[in-house]
Amino acid sequence: MADNKEKENAVYEYSDSGHGYENRQEIYYNDNVGGRAVFVDSKEQYEADEPYNDEVYLPEKDRGKAPILQVNGLGIDFGGLTAVDNFNLTLGRTEIGGLIGPNGAGKTTIFNMLTKVYEPTRGDIIFDGKSTKGMSTVDINKAGMARTFQNIRLFDKLTVEENIKVALHHTTNYGLIDGMLHTPKYRHEEFRIRKEAMKYLKIFGMTKTADYRAGSLPYGAQRRLEIMRALATKPKLLLLDEPAAGMNPSETAELMDTIKEIRDRFQIAVFLIEHDMSLVMGICEGIVVLNYGRTIAKGSASEIQSNPKVIEAYLGKSRGKMEEEKHENLEEALSKGRLASAPSGKPDAGKEAE
Amino acid sequence: MAERILKSVSVRALKGAKRGGQYRKEAMIAYGILIAGYILLQLGAATGIIGRNLQGQFVPICVYMALAISLNLVVGISGELSLGHAGFMAAGAFTGVVVTRVLEKSLSFAPARLIIALIAAALVAALAGFIIGIPILGLRGDYLAIVTLAFGEIIRNFMNVIYFGLNEKGHLVFSFNHAIDGIEDANRVITGPIGATGTTQIATFTGAMLLTAFTLFVVLNIKNSKQGRAIMAIRDNRIAGESIGLDVKKYKLMAFVVSAALAGMAGCMFGQNYSTLAPVKFNFNTSVLILVFVVLGGIGNIWGSMIAAALLTILPEALRQFSDYRMLTYAVVLIVVMICTYNPAIKARIGAVWSKINPFRKRSKDNSGSSGKKGKEAA
Numbered sequence: 001m002a003d004n005k006e007k008e009n010a011v012y013e014y015s016d017s018g019h020g021y022e023n024r025q026e027i028y029y030n031d032n033v034g035g036r037a038v039f040v041d042s043k044e045q046y047e048a049d050e051p052y053n054d055e056v057y058l059p060e061k062d063r064g065k066a067p068i069l070q071v072n073g074l075g076i077d078f079g080g081l082t083a084v085d086n087f088n089l090t091l092g093r094t095e096i097g098g099l100i101g102p103n104g105a106g107k108t109t110i111f112n113m114l115t116k117v118y119e120p121t122r123g124d125i126i127f128d129g130k131s132t133k134g135m136s137t138v139d140i141n142k143a144g145m146a147r148t149f150q151n152i153r154l155f156d157k158l159t160v161e162e163n164i165k166v167a168l169h170h171t172t173n174y175g176l177i178d179g180m181l182h183t184p185k186y187r188h189e190e191f192r193i194r195k196e197a198m199k200y201l202k203i204f205g206m207t208k209t210a211d212y213r214a215g216s217l218p219y220g221a222q223r224r225l226e227i228m229r230a231l232a233t234k235p236k237l238l239l240l241d242e243p244a245a246g247m248n249p250s251e252t253a254e255l256m257d258t259i260k261e262i263r264d265r266f267q268i269a270v271f272l273i274e275h276d277m278s279l280v281m282g283i284c285e286g287i288v289v290l291n292y293g294r295t296i297a298k299g300s301a302s303e304i305q306s307n308p309k310v311i312e313a314y315l316g317k318s319r320g321k322m323e324e325e326k327h328e329n330l331e332e333a334l335s336k337g338r339l340a341s342a343p344s345g346k347p348d349a350g351k352e353a354e
Numbered sequence: 355m356a357e358r359i360l361k362s363v364s365v366r367a368l369k370g371a372k373r374g375g376q377y378r379k380e381a382m383i384a385y386g387i388l389i390a391g392y393i394l395l396q397l398g399a400a401t402g403i404i405g406r407n408l409q410g411q412f413v414p415i416c417v418y419m420a421l422a423i424s425l426n427l428v429v430g431i432s433g434e435l436s437l438g439h440a441g442f443m444a445a446g447a448f449t450g451v452v453v454t455r456v457l458e459k460s461l462s463f464a465p466a467r468l469i470i471a472l473i474a475a476a477l478v479a480a481l482a483g484f485i486i487g488i489p490i491l492g493l494r495g496d497y498l499a500i501v502t503l504a505f506g507e508i509i510r511n512f513m514n515v516i517y518f519g520l521n522e523k524g525h526l527v528f529s530f531n532h533a534i535d536g537i538e539d540a541n542r543v544i545t546g547p548i549g550a551t552g553t554t555q556i557a558t559f560t561g562a563m564l565l566t567a568f569t570l571f572v573v574l575n576i577k578n579s580k581q582g583r584a585i586m587a588i589r590d591n592r593i594a595g596e597s598i599g600l601d602v603k604k605y606k607l608m609a610f611v612v613s614a615a616l617a618g619m620a621g622c623m624f625g626q627n628y629s630t631l632a633p634v635k636f637n638f639n640t641s642v643l644i645l646v647f648v649v650l651g652g653i654g655n656i657w658g659s660m661i662a663a664a665l666l667t668i669l670p671e672a673l674r675q676f677s678d679y680r681m682l683t684y685a686v687v688l689i690v691v692m693i694c695t696y697n698p699a700i701k702a703r704i705g706a707v708w709s710k711i712n713p714f715r716k717r718s719k720d721n722s723g724s725s726g727k728k729g730k731e732a733a
Contacts, residue, residue, distance in 0.1 A: 137596040138596055141598055141599035146598065147597055149594065153593060154590075154591065155586065155587040155590040155594065155595075156591070158583065158586055158590065162586075166584060166587040166600070169599070172580045176612075179580055180576055181575065182575050190579075211376075
């Protein structure tokens with residue numbers, strides 16, 4: 001009991017300090033879900049964090065070109081909680097990048113920061129050569145970043161076709177008076193965007209359902225429609241938040257082909273969050289792994305698969321290693337005379353040991 | 355020949371129904387109701403079936419229909435609750451009265467005067483809507499409803515303290531918060547709480563019906579345009595709307611201002627129907643009444659709200675025979691209709707009965723399309 005209280009205090013202590021972790025020996029921070037305190041071993045681990053925003057991490061074909069997205073030291077606090085900290089990324093012009101990590105790692109939070117649903121507390125985002133500081137969600141979309149949502153957000157009461165037409169809003173060229181009186185200009189533009197909307201619907205072969213209400217579509221079709229809607233805003237970077245969630249293996253395989261096709265046809269970058277490893281490992285050229293709000297690895301699919309940190313994040317530590325660390329931590333804590341405040345090892349790992 | 359024309363019309367209608375036809379269907383029903391209503395009421399008045407009392411309600415019926423349609427733009431299409439619609443109606447009504455009185459001498463052709471008054475009323479009401487719209491944009495739901503309520507009352511109370519009159523030269527004199535001295539009663543245009551007096555009644559049933567048709571035209575067109583889609587998209591999902599680059603505030607404001615302008619025009623027509631008109635007519639009750647039309651007709655259902663407006667305006671007149679129990683009967687009817695239209699179980703029951711007696715019902719092919727067909731083949 002007393003131990004828990006001490007942990008909480010430690011969390012606040014850290015959150016007050018903000019950046020100043022360099023001189024600290026022990027650092028606590030929270031993940032954004034359960035508010036658990038996590039013990040990060042020592043200063044060394046922070047220093048071991050690579051920036052992951054070098055050109056080295058770009059796929060061959062995108063090297064030499066300015067990256068579409070560059071993120072440096074991105075972080076956000078919610079009250080006293082640090083949801084994401086020191087997130088770095090470089091994404092090539094036509095790269096398909098993946099963002100993976102266990103539940104609650106802060107993946108969607110990163111998407112929300114990229115699209116300015118949340119204003120980041122720290123760090124900067126350089127999109128297409130320009131900093132996005134002070135931009136709103138609307139500005140971000142106009143600059144060329146479009147996204148889908150983890151929990152589908154369609155315009156339910158509009159038809160499938162209208163959902164695409166809304167996304168074509170900025171390329172539809174008539175004013176309110178034309179809209180009110182249905183002038184020839186209105187008719188001409190409506191005819192044009194109807195054809196264009198159909199072009200997008202064709203990508204996923206959904207032209208037959210054009211007149212259905214978006215809310216009445218089956219789940220998979222809704223996901224596809226959301227991707228098409230994002231695509232219709234003519235983005236340079238497409239952010240997909242769990243595009244394969246709720247799809248069966250054959251649908252997922254189809255989706256993989258479609259994402260590749262979209263990339264090749266529109267020559268855009270795609271950055272996706274996904275739990276389905278077959279999709280991530282199958283199409284992502286670069287993968288970032290996130291755990292407890294921090295980047296733990298970046299590399300190609302094969303590099304990620306063999307990375308011990310990633311395996312640890314997903315499967316936990318091996319028993320032997322855990323015991324060893326527990327022992328080390330204990331010794332370290334004893335040497336500083338701070339036994340009471342230092343929990344041994346990761347709390348979840350500790351639970352397993354019991 | 356006639357058959358051929360009929361055939362081509364029906365073919366065209368069918369094609370319309372196929373091509374994203376929900377709007378065309380809606381428009382056809384709404385215009386149909388308007389035309390049928392106009393013909394029926396005119397016939398009734400000509401043959402004497404409809405009494406004098408009810409004939410006096412013809413213009414208000416059209417005005418309330420127009421108000422219901424315009425409020426539907428905010429409540430149904432934009433998805434925000436507005437309780438201050440009577441305020442915009444008041445702004446339009448009094449603007450119209452002032453404009454027609456000023457023009458009375460110089461422009462003897464009444465319809466032209468009316469049209470100028472309508473345009474002026476629309477502009478003033480739109481300005482009021484714009485001024486009110488800006489501070490309330492950050493609000494949502496109940497909070498927005500309460501602020502619109504307050505603003506509606508502010509407009510009405512403002513009307514209570516303004517005085518307009520015509521001096522000897524026929525020029526307009528304005529005074530705020532105190533009566534104008536030295537003006538004959540006949541030359542007073544608006545007298546504070548007493549309101550507009552001495553207005554020449556130039557509103558006609560046909561004119562009012564045309565105004566309703568115009569309102570319907572504008573609202574239906576907006577609904578099926580880029581702006582309308584943006585407004586509805588924001589209603590359905592604000593965050594997704596922002597994510598595809600829709601300016602939420604701009605489109606909320608647009609819906610609000612257009613709705614206010616249309617309400618102002620309806621108010622102007624209303625004002626031209628009475629020789630005297632007090633600001634108290636445009637109180638909170640009227641705002642609620644318009645909202646009742648919209649809710650009763652089905653939120654977002656434009657032709658439904660038109661029918662509701664017409665019926666609820668006729669009803670108090672038709673219930674005169676119940677004398678003392680008139681308003682009680684009115685309330686009971688309202689409750690029964692609400693239950694019948696919003697209780698899912700009762701609604702389903704009515705729907706089942708309707709599908710049996712519906713003369714236009716589609717056979718075999720329904721909108722479940724190919725999947726339905728396949729199902730049948732399998733069976």
